[in-house]
Amino acid sequence: MKAILILAPMLLALATSLPQKTQEDFGLPELHKIKTATLSPSYSCQSEEQRHQQINTHSLYLSDFSRRTGQHELRLNGACDSRGYFESMSGGGTGVIADLGEIPLENVTAHLMFYKQNITPSDLCTKFMSRAFVQAGHTYAVLASSSEVRAVFVFTVTGYIPNKRVDLNYVVKDYQVFELKTQSPGFSWEKENTM
DSSP: OOOHHHHHHHHHHHHHOOOOOOOOOOOOOEEEOOOEEEOOOOOGGGGGGHOOOOHHTTTOOOSHHHHHHTSSSSEEETTTOOEEEOOOSOOOEEEEEEEEEEGGEEEEEEHHHHHHTTOOGGGOOOOSSEEEEETOEEEEOOOOOOOSSEEEEEEEEEEEETTTEEEEEEEEEEEOOOOOOOOOOOSSSSOOOOO
């Protein structure tokens, strides 16, 4: 028993002197704080040379982690001389976006992202799609998810020059980085179902 009492403090001192594994800095976004960004030019309206020179200026990355892993949460897209649109998530993730119309960004809560009129009849519920056309003055809600990141955010287009640039204010409502513990095997975007 005396040996344990003597060894315990020594082991504790040794354990605290060993280098500790530092937690990765994910650079997570601050929630409920309005920030600004400019996306330009549209992803599909760049030459191959521009794509290499202007690394992802067409995309919004909400964290240092998403930037390091190349998983944007929002992208400005659209072919040259066509209507621009937003799409969400890359790197094997999925994202949906909804045009909420002309709603002040300051007033959008996570709840109002789904129920614009603060009531729940199905015809007043927000309709999410895989993409949404760019419209100046409109506010958009985004749900983005991958095997490592889940993001819920809203943004308002404050300026728009077609095929050139979009200025926006955005607010992150929820942001999570996590490790996948396990998953069912066989996921495919194209596989059909069987009995």
